Amino acid sequence: MGAIGIRLLAGSALRAMKGAGASERTLRVYECTGFGELCRRFEARGATEYSPELADVVVRAVWADFKRGAFSSWKWTAVRRGAALLDLFDRTGSVDLPPLPPWIALRLPPTPEQLADPGNLHALVWAAQQRLRELGVSAKTLQHYRYDGFDPIVRAHQEQGLTRYSTAVTAGLVDRSRALLEQEAMRPSVWRNLRKCAAVLDEMTGTGGLQRRLLPRWGLRKPGEAFDAALEGFCVDARRLGWGEGTVRSARSGIRQFLFAVEDSGITTVAGITPGAVSAAVTVVAQRWHGGLSNWLFAVRAFLRHLHDAGAAGRDLSLSVPALAAPRRVVREGFTAEEIRMLLGATAGDSTMQKRDRAIMTLAAQTGLRAGDLARLERTDIDWRASEIRFVQAKTGRPLCLPLGVDSGNAIADYLLNYRTPGDSPSLFVCCTGPNRPLDPRTISAVVSRHMRRCDLVGRVPRRGAHSFRRGLGTRLLEAEVSIDTLRQVLGHTHIDSARPYLSVHEAGLKDCAISLAAAVEAGEPR
Numbered sequence: 001m002g003a004i005g006i007r008l009l010a011g012s013a014l015r016a017m018k019g020a021g022a023s024e025r026t027l028r029v030y031e032c033t034g035f036g037e038l039c040r041r042f043e044a045r046g047a048t049e050y051s052p053e054l055a056d057v058v059v060r061a062v063w064a065d066f067k068r069g070a071f072s073s074w075k076w077t078a079v080r081r082g083a084a085l086l087d088l089f090d091r092t093g094s095v096d097l098p099p100l101p102p103w104i105a106l107r108l109p110p111t112p113e114q115l116a117d118p119g120n121l122h123a124l125v126w127a128a129q130q131r132l133r134e135l136g137v138s139a140k141t142l143q144h145y146r147y148d149g150f151d152p153i154v155r156a157h158q159e160q161g162l163t164r165y166s167t168a169v170t171a172g173l174v175d176r177s178r179a180l181l182e183q184e185a186m187r188p189s190v191w192r193n194l195r196k197c198a199a200v201l202d203e204m205t206g207t208g209g210l211q212r213r214l215l216p217r218w219g220l221r222k223p224g225e226a227f228d229a230a231l232e233g234f235c236v237d238a239r240r241l242g243w244g245e246g247t248v249r250s251a252r253s254g255i256r257q258f259l260f261a262v263e264d265s266g267i268t269t270v271a272g273i274t275p276g277a278v279s280a281a282v283t284v285v286a287q288r289w290h291g292g293l294s295n296w297l298f299a300v301r302a303f304l305r306h307l308h309d310a311g312a313a314g315r316d317l318s319l320s321v322p323a324l325a326a327p328r329r330v331v332r333e334g335f336t337a338e339e340i341r342m343l344l345g346a347t348a349g350d351s352t353m354q355k356r357d358r359a360i361m362t363l364a365a366q367t368g369l370r371a372g373d374l375a376r377l378e379r380t381d382i383d384w385r386a387s388e389i390r391f392v393q394a395k396t397g398r399p400l401c402l403p404l405g406v407d408s409g410n411a412i413a414d415y416l417l418n419y420r421t422p423g424d425s426p427s428l429f430v431c432c433t434g435p436n437r438p439l440d441p442r443t444i445s446a447v448v449s450r451h452m453r454r455c456d457l458v459g460r461v462p463r464r465g466a467h468s469f470r471r472g473l474g475t476r477l478l479e480a481e482v483s484i485d486t487l488r489q490v491l492g493h494t495h496i497d498s499a500r501p502y503l504s505v506h507e508a509g510l511k512d513c514a515i516s517l518a519a520a521v522e523a524g525e526p527r
Contacts, residue, residue, distance in 0.1 A: 003049040004090070006042050010035035013089045020095055033075055034082025037062065050090060055083045057111065119164040119205075121157050125150050128200050131210040136434020148190045149197025152177075165205055170198045178218065226269050227259045234306045244394065246372065246441065251299035257285050258300050270312045275320040278304065282321060297321055333464065334472025340365050342455045343448070353432045355419040357447050359411040360429055364448075364466065366405040368473035368491050370395060371444040371466040377428040382412070393492050400492045 014031055041058045042048065059080055066076040085097045110123040117123065129150070132142055156173045157166065177194050180186035199215055223231060231252060238248050261281035267273055282300065286293060304318040335343070340361075347358035360374060369377075372394040381391045387404045412428070421430070427438035445466040452458050452465075470491065477487050488495075 003051070005048050006050040006086075007039050007048075009050045009086060009090060010039060013086060013095060016089065016093075016095045022095075029078055030082055030085070033078040035086065037075075037079045038082055038086065050086065052087050052090070055086065059083045060111070117164070121154060121163055121165045124165050124201060124204060125154060128197075128204050128210065131204070132200070135210070135212045136431070136437070138433045141433075144189075144193050145197050148193035149195075152194060153197060153201065165201060167202055167205065170201060174198050221256075221260060223256060223259045224263060224268050227263070230270050230307060230312060231255055231259065231303070233310065234303050237306055237310075238302070244372075250295070251302070254296040254299045255303045257296075258282070258303075261285050270307055271314070273307075273313065273317060275315075275317060278317050278320040334468045334470070334475050335365070335464070336472065337476075339455070339457060340469075340472065342457070343451050346451045346454045350419075352415075352419045352421065355411075355415045356429060356432065357451065359408070359415040360444060360447055361451070361469070362405075362411040363408045364469035365473065366408045367402050368470040369402075370470065371441040374429065374444050374466075375439045375441045378426045379416070379428050380426065381428070384409070396492065396494050398492070398494065402490070 010031075013035070014027055017030065018027060038055060038058055041061065042050075042054065045054070047054055062071060062076060062079045065071045066073065071079075081097065081100065084100055085095060088097055089095055110120065110126050114120040114123040129142060129146070132145070137145075153170055153173060156169050157163070160166075160169060162169065174195055177186055177191055181188065181191045195218070196215060200210060203210055222228060234255070235248050235252055238251065239245075243251070258281055261284045262273060262277055264284075265277055265280060267277055282297070285296075301318040301321045304313070304321065305316060307313040308316040308318070343361055344358060344365075347354045347361065349355075363369065364374060367389065370393075373391065376394055377389070377391060382389055382404065384404075387409065388401055389404050390399065390401045392399050416428075421432075421436060425436035425438065427436075429439050429444075430436045431439060431443075448466040448469075449458075457464070474487060474491060477490065482490075
């Protein structure tokens, strides 16, 4: 069908409204203002044929006039309803216009002119929201991002009369919001959403794309350019050598602390690092390192050896790092049987997330699997006929076969058959929002932490989380007088020494190993 003149379309719509029983006053409002203003603005642009795209442009112009005070709210409403009614009548032939939602200019799609401008703020925000949807962000989360993040950023630009995106304006808004958070005048959730949206827009502006990633902590110090490049090169080399992603992240964090200490001594280049500077930096950082000092020293040595092998350092500075560190062991208690019952009780419900969390924690309690292995499990790893789980451990790279308990099997089957969202993902446990994708090990830990808070188990014993299921299983096996070697096999340890820390939480075993001093005292030993 060819295009129709706007005045002809408006006249047909008025006759249809009259036939539908509209009052004379309503007809007069639409004829003079609603349709009339649209027709006049069309003709002022040299257009006589109706176009929904041009009608949208006209409505936006009328909205701008209304915001400037040139139109009353009554006239603006009449023009908006007139445009919506013409669009409905042109598409369907009906004049039964439903109530219109509130007009929010920030929610409107960008115009072709805005899309053609690569730096246009409205087009950038629109594209960022589209990309977030593609990455699997839920509608509810995206709504929070709009209200708490994107809308305040747009308003901050409008207050300065800007239509193009400015990183400086956004950074200033983020800084002011941080101050409000510290004064307890802003909720932490609002602050997180605003900061996330600011990071999204900065990434879209800088790269033209968007990746799903976690934001670093606020105010996180960054090494200098030379040190940062060397650290990134080391991480690439470590991954190439087969280091796990979690190991690389942990090593990167520790090496950063070492580099900060080197920078504080006045050295800003790799070539300027001396053996004395290495020794001084290690001494400074070691004093505030609460645990895992051996792992930290290993990471620093590996980094300095990488600098030598890459030719960035003239000598092997790893020789300046101490080879040994005094061990510091922290007693980590596992979950007791009663605490496990409380955690599983917190998953009671019929939602997909509750069923998934119950299956995860039941399996962790009965098998002692690490968070990384739970995240990597696939549906094919379960042999339902033999009631076994067979998989390759993420930490050791060795295969492990464990019995599948009745409770674990029932919880997993209930989740898979009745609540798991259908999809092609081979992973056993997947995210409950967005596209089917495997859980991250940190998400497994977050699942346990969330239910610990619900059960008021946070803070009673320090340093407990997903690994506490593994600790609890090891303790219960020792209490059942299972040998260390059997414990090593069940938990998938490569060396028998890896199972010895579980003795530290076996209180009864420690008491049995204690030596009485009574005999020595009776023999005349000094008190």
